[in-house]
Amino acid sequence: MTQEKEIAGLLPGYNCGECGYRQCRDFAAALLERGAELGDCPHLASEKFAANIPVIQQLIGGPGTEFKDSKPIMGVIDGLEADFIFSPLPGEPSCREDLHPFDPGVGPDVGEYVRYRPLGCPVTHFARVLDVNGGILTVHLVGPIHRLGRDDVTFEDIGLCLVVGFDGIVSKGRVPDVGQTVKFLPEHCMMQKVHSGVVVHSEGSRVRIEGIDLKVW
Ligand code: SF4
Secondary structure, three states, X not given: OOHHHHHHHHOOOOOOOOOOOOXXXXXXXXXXXXXXXXXXXXXXXXXXXXXXXXXHHHHHHOOXXXXXXXXXXXXXXXXOEEOEEEEOOOOOOOOEEEEEEOOOOOOOOOOOEEEEEEOOOOOOEEEEEEEEEOOEEEEEEOOOHHHHOOOOOOEEEEXXXXXXXXXXXXXXXXXXXXXXXXXXXXXXXXXXXOEEEEEEEEEOOEEEEEEEEOOOO
């Protein structure tokens, strides 16, 4: 398969012309020739296609290729500007979140659901436990729980938790450097509020952020 075809297959396929090209295939060719920017397609940053962005970036120019968009990334509830949108790893329902419950007595097992409130956030979250290691729970956010479409889901209430870290991909905006303090908008945030943290690892568009905080300055 040619690179152009491969890129075209990762674009939304609407052939709507909003990028200035008649078909997604023409846009793919323009991307390869550096005559267009990924951000020119307004549909690519949507939840459905965001995971394709880092793959296209790799095909065009390697990891770290900037996803330029004329529109700033703004939090909805706070109106603050973020450096990037943080999206789930490909095929996953939300960014991975590492939680440290303040109550040492709680002990959900892998595969179980938990209810918790992140420190500094007014919203109750529901999540599924992926891993338990040294008092840290790695979870996928699923809440509100009715999103699962099942009434029989039981969960453990683990109370207040410190959000230790996030793992995901930068789907829109510049991929940050390790050590950088960043402002970012997690795609799964129910309030669409800008978060802050420090980048501790990056591999292409995949990034780990620790010291998650809702205080942004
Ligand atoms: S705007 Fe996006 S979906 Fe529409 S033709 Fe261009 S690349 Fe395809």
